[in-house]
Amino acid sequence: MTTPSPTVFVVDDYAPVRRSISRVLHAAGFAVAAFASAEEFLAQYDPRTLGCLVLDLAMPTLDGLELQDILAKAGSVLPIIFLTGTADIPKSVQAMKHGASDFLTKPVNDEDLLSAVRVAFEKNRSVRQQQTELSEILARLATLTPREREVLEYVVTGKLNKQIAGDLGTVEQTVKVHRARVMQKMRVRSVAELVRLTQRCGISAR
Secondary structure, three states: OOOOOOEEEEEOOOHHHHHHHHHHHHHOOOOEEEEOOHHHHHHHOOOOOOEEEEEEOOOOOOOHHHHHHHHHHOOOOOOEEEEEOOOOHHHHHHHHHOOOOEEEEOOOOHHHHHHHHHHHHHHHHHHHHHHHHHHHHHHHHOOOOHHHHHHHHHHOOOOOHHHHHHHHOOOHHHHHHHHHHHHHHHOOOOHHHHHHHHHHOOOOOO
């Protein structure tokens, strides 16, 4: 299945603003998808799409902060750039605390908008890359047998094969075999590499 092209999603209930922002983004070479409401956006949004969301703060029925909350609960990593017609500091602070990428006041300066979008795109790309790398590490971990997983957790503490064998009640040669398989399945050549991978996925040492 093909991943949709990077897109700037624009959600604003005021048509002139949608058109103006879309025109600026199109002129800068960005793919744009504009929506008149949060509900309309949610009905058509594909979570696999890389990009960012340019979101009006004050909208009828479902406002910007509520949409931000819905996306966060769904595990979305789509960066959000909030737009507001007033200098609403409390809501601005709330949005930023909940992970907003930026907060711009209408009428938005073109360069400020484009700069915010570029930063958001890079942020989204970085997070998606980290997620992909983590998924690959977890997939490798899933190939380990329960005993190999045990040995891994001892190895990353820096214990020697003899010490691990003593803790597990087995012989050193068996630990060597398990250790070699762990290194092979995890696709690492050193304990240092193995430690970095386990830290990435939150495995605590024994």
